[in-house]
Amino acid sequence: xxxxxxxxxxxxxxxxxxxxxxxxxxxxxxxxxxxxxxxxxxxxxxxxxxxxxxxxxxxxxxxxxxxxxxxxxxxxxxxxxxxxxxxxxxxxxxxxxxxxxxxxxxxxxxxxxxxxxxxxxxxxxxxxxxxxxxxxxxxxxxxxxxxxxxxxxxxxxxxxxxxxxxxxxxxxxxxxxxxxxxxxxxxxxxxxxxxxxxxxxxxxxxxxxxxxxxxxxxxxxxxxxxxxxxxxxxxxxxxxxxxxxxxxxxxxxxxxxxxxxxxxxxxxxxxxxxxxxxxxxxxxxxxxxxxxxxxxxxxxxxxxxxxxx
Amino acid sequence: xxxxxxxxxxxxxxxxxxxxxxxxxxxxxxxxxxxxxxxxxxxxxxxxxxxxxxxxxxxxxxxxxxxxxxxxxxxxxxxxxxxxxxxxxxxxxxxxxxxxxxxxxxxxxxxxxxxxxxxxxxxxxxxxxxxxxxxxxxxxxxxxxxxxxxxxxxxxxxxxxxxxxxxxxxxxxxxxxxxxxxxxxxxxxxxxxxxxxxxxxxxxxxxxxxxxxxxxxxxxxxxxxxxxxxxxxxxxxxxxxxxxxxxxxxxxxx
Numbered sequence: 001x002x003x004x005x006x007x008x009x010x011x012x013x014x015x016x017x018x019x020x021x022x023x024x025x026x027x028x029x030x031x032x033x034x035x036x037x038x039x040x041x042x043x044x045x046x047x048x049x050x051x052x053x054x055x056x057x058x059x060x061x062x063x064x065x066x067x068x069x070x071x072x073x074x075x076x077x078x079x080x081x082x083x084x085x086x087x088x089x090x091x092x093x094x095x096x097x098x099x100x101x102x103x104x105x106x107x108x109x110x111x112x113x114x115x116x117x118x119x120x121x122x123x124x125x126x127x128x129x130x131x132x133x134x135x136x137x138x139x140x141x142x143x144x145x146x147x148x149x150x151x152x153x154x155x156x157x158x159x160x161x162x163x164x165x166x167x168x169x170x171x172x173x174x175x176x177x178x179x180x181x182x183x184x185x186x187x188x189x190x191x192x193x194x195x196x197x198x199x200x201x202x203x204x205x206x207x208x209x210x211x212x213x214x215x216x217x218x219x220x221x222x223x224x225x226x227x228x229x230x231x232x233x234x235x236x237x238x239x240x241x242x243x244x245x246x247x248x249x250x251x252x253x254x255x256x257x258x259x260x261x262x263x264x265x266x267x268x269x270x271x272x273x274x275x276x277x278x279x280x281x282x283x284x285x286x287x288x289x290x291x292x293x294x295x296x297x298x299x300x301x302x303x304x305x306x307x308x309x
Numbered sequence: 310x311x312x313x314x315x316x317x318x319x320x321x322x323x324x325x326x327x328x329x330x331x332x333x334x335x336x337x338x339x340x341x342x343x344x345x346x347x348x349x350x351x352x353x354x355x356x357x358x359x360x361x362x363x364x365x366x367x368x369x370x371x372x373x374x375x376x377x378x379x380x381x382x383x384x385x386x387x388x389x390x391x392x393x394x395x396x397x398x399x400x401x402x403x404x405x406x407x408x409x410x411x412x413x414x415x416x417x418x419x420x421x422x423x424x425x426x427x428x429x430x431x432x433x434x435x436x437x438x439x440x441x442x443x444x445x446x447x448x449x450x451x452x453x454x455x456x457x458x459x460x461x462x463x464x465x466x467x468x469x470x471x472x473x474x475x476x477x478x479x480x481x482x483x484x485x486x487x488x489x490x491x492x493x494x495x496x497x498x499x500x501x502x503x504x505x506x507x508x509x510x511x512x513x514x515x516x517x518x519x520x521x522x523x524x525x526x527x528x529x530x531x532x533x534x535x536x537x538x539x540x541x542x543x544x545x546x547x548x549x550x551x552x553x554x555x556x557x558x559x560x561x562x563x
Contacts, residue, residue, distance in 0.1 A: 051402050077402045088399035092327050104320045105403040120378075145399065187399045238376050 002029040002065075004185045005050060010059035012045050014207075019045050021209040022059070024260035027153075027187055027202070030179045034200030034217070035189040035273065036299070043189040044085055049156050050187075052083055056262045064152065071237040074270050078106075081151040083159055091131030093124060097129055097147065108149040109152050115145040119174065133250055135162035143171065152280025154178065193299050207304055212302050223298045226266040228274070235261045238283050244276045264289070314412075316402055321412040330386055334424035336377040341371055341424075342431055349439050360441030362517045363532035364432055365453060369512040372428075373388045373492035376421075376461060381485020383420045387413060389471035397563045400413045410558050414469050414551075423463050429454040449516050452535065456514035459540070463547040464488065464507055470554040474561065510543060 005027035020042040027033040036124050047166040048054040050061055061068045063076050089098050099149045104137065115122050117256050120140040125133065130141065139162055146154055147151040156175070160168040176199050178184040190196050196203055196217075203220055205213040211219065232238040238261060242249040248264040271288075278285060345367060350362065391397055391413075400409055422492060436445055469480040492508030503509045517530040 048398075053398055053401055061430045070380070074403075074405065080402070082399070082402055084398045086395050088396040090324060090396065091394055093324075094388065097326065101320055101323055102403070104316065104323070107316075142458075145418070201504075278431070 004029045004064055005029060005033075005187060007046070007050070007064040008060045008062075009051060010046065010061060010260045011041070011047060011057045012054060013057040021047070023206070023209070023211050024214075025204060025211065026100060026214065029183060029185050029224060029256070030183065031202045032175060032179060032186045032188060032200045034196030034203045035104050035206065036186060037189075037191060037206035039191050041191075041206045042156050043191075046206070047082070047084055047157050047187070047189060049079070051077065051155065051242075053084070056087040056225075059090060073294060074089050080155060081146030081149065081153070082155040082157075084137075084155070084157045084159075085148045085304075087138045088145070089130045089138055089141060091129065093130060094127050094142075094176055095130055095133070096126040098141060099126075099145060102145045103148050106149045111148075112148055116147045119147060120144045121170070136167045139163055139167075139171075143174075150182050150184070152184060154184050154186045154188075156186065158189055159169070163235055168195075175199050198215070205299065207302070208276055220298060225264075226290050226292045228263040228265065229287070229289045229291050230261045230270055230274070230285065232261065232278060233284040233286065235259060240298070241281045241283065243276055245273065247274055247277075249274075262291070266274075275303075314408075318412050318415065321416050324390060325387065325416070328386060328390070330383070330420055331423065333379065333382050333386065334420050334427070336412050337375050338424050338427040338431075341368075341375055341428065344371060345435065345436075348437065352439060354442070356439070357440060358397055358508065360439060360549070361432070361436060361441055361443045361449070361528050364435060365449060366515060366517045366519055366530060368428060368432070368453070369457070369515050370493070372457060372460075372511040373496065373508060374458075374489050374513050376486045377422075377464055377488030377492055378422060380417075380461060380465045381472075381482050381488070383417050384465060384468035385478040385481050386474040388404060388469070389478050391473070392476060392478075394488045398468060401563065406559050407555065410555055411523075413534060414465070415472070417465055417469060418462070421465060424452060425457050425461065429455065430456075452516060454542070455510050457511065458511070459544060459547065460510040463510075463550045465553050466547070466551045467507065473558060513543070514540065 001027050002058065004278050005025060007023050007025040010020060010023040010025070011018060011149065023042075023046060025046065035043050035046070040219055046055060049056050050063065050068075052070070052247060054066060064079060066072065068076055094099070096117070099116065100110070102115055103110060116169065117126050122140055122144060125137060130138065133141065139159065143156070143159060157298060159175070160171050163171060170296070174197070175186055175188060178186055188196070188199070201219050203213070203215070203217045204211055239249055239251050242263065247270060250262050250264060253261050254260055263270065265271070275285065336496040345364070348367065349360070351365075370552040391400070430452055432453070433445055435441075464501065468481055468485060469486060472478060476483065488508040490510055491506050494510030496512050498506070498509075504513070514536060515533055516535070518532055519528055519532045521528045
């Protein structure tokens with residue numbers, strides 16, 4: 001799959017403090033790439049660096065196969081639309097006038113304004129002054145402005161901020177349609193896993209400026225498959241026995257630093273075999289339970305693991 | 310994304326819609342005209358014989374008071390819309406940062422020029438209105454307009470960068486107000502000190518001096534040679550100041 005955004009060892013440092021550290025982001029064409037991380041993880045800074053709004057301290061950025069520098073930045077950005085942090089607007093102008101302004105700068109046809117207004121359901125409010133818009137309406141206007149010119153890449157930084165549940169759902173559905181209907185690639189950031197889970201095809205998890213996971217969302221989901229928690233009369237020996245029996249067994253520390261034995265499988269034949277092996281080695285099972293990791297657990301696990309490291 | 314300068318400037322002008330920005334220079338011009346006109350009522354034959362000299366002496370002093378405030382209001386009105394709406398993040402993906410900075414400055418300077426040219430037109434109009442008997446020197450008129458535009462340039466540079474760099478527009482407006490006081494007071498400071506005050510240059514190129522005779526209580530205007538070196542140095546300073554301010558702005562990340 002072709003990569004439309006590629007960063008190599010991308011780093012941003014403010015007064016010796018690394019807010020983005022050696023980031024190797026890879027956004028495949030036609031994907032909805034969910035850029036996930038807690039507040040202050042470095043999502044916005046990364047997106048700003050891709051757009052050339054912030055100068056990287058180190059590393060390279062390539063968009064649509066071309067390395068981005070100060071000279072070709074605007075030419076490359078012609079194929080991108082963005083909504084970073086809060087929506088940008090001129091409060092004294094109407095929504096339509098705001099879009100006219102962006103359309104003039106993007107050098108796109110006036111008729112596109114009507115279309116993008118329809119896409120974000122803003123036809124009725126287009127002549128109202130933007131200063132009188134609610135935050136949700138401003139967000140939609142920002143999205144409409146980003147869609148002008150039907151760019152190949154759309155960078156959306158927390159696009160559902162300030163929206164009511166119905167608005168969130170609407171924007172989410174809209175984002176999901178963009179790759180199919182307009183051939184766009186969407187890089188969307190959020191601190192909410194559930195949100196990314198509902199629209200992304202690919203996911204990158206960033207924490208403290210470091211990319212700790214990047215792959216298809218389905219791969220992340222694989223981590224959520226069920227596993228078996230075991231407590232035996234001797235967990236250390238049980239680990240060795242099950243390992244010898246070629247079972248996917250691990251000994252993990254929980255939040256209270258208590259060691260726990262897990263067999264990473266949900267297959268009944270594996271559970272049966274594990275039981276037989278333990279009994280044949282005089283190891284008693286005290287507790288056996290099926291555990292299912294949800295994405296939230298995986299996310300916290302990944303974030304926590306890197307933080308502790 | 311090749312965009313020619315004129316289309317980008319049209320976009321810049323479009324941003325000023327519904328802001329009634331022309332009212333700012335026109336309002337200040339009205340104050341200047343009323344103030345100046347009021348002081349020219351009841352002129353005797355002697356006053357009329359030096360009507361233009363008086364005007365060329367008086368207007369720069371009025372400019373010291375009005376221009377810094379007007380420039381701060383113009384810059385603030387035009388930059389505030391970008392700061393309040395957080396538009397810089399969007400604009401820098403569509404146009405060069407330097408282009409945005411230059412065009413915004415040009416937009417502000419256009420409004421300043423409305424006032425400056427209005428003042429230039431006001432001088433011969435006043436001469437006709439009050440029946441000055443002194444002939445009008447068009448070279449002095451041109452010098453007046455040119456010097457006023459030059460003095461406005463670095464003062465606007467300062468207001469421009471302040472209005473773009475700070476969140477609240479109170480600070481740039483305060484600087485403008487302070488500039489008005491400093492500019493006027495600098496006229497009464499020793500020459501070496503007054504040259505250090507940016508806003509004092511609105512009255513630094515006076516074509517006439519005032520000689521007041523305490524015994525006869527008669528004031529007479531005498532021509533002052535054009536300070537060509539000061540003008541040249543100030544021009545160089547103004548351009549350097551613009552470049553420095555621009556560089557500071559370009560280095561700021563959004």
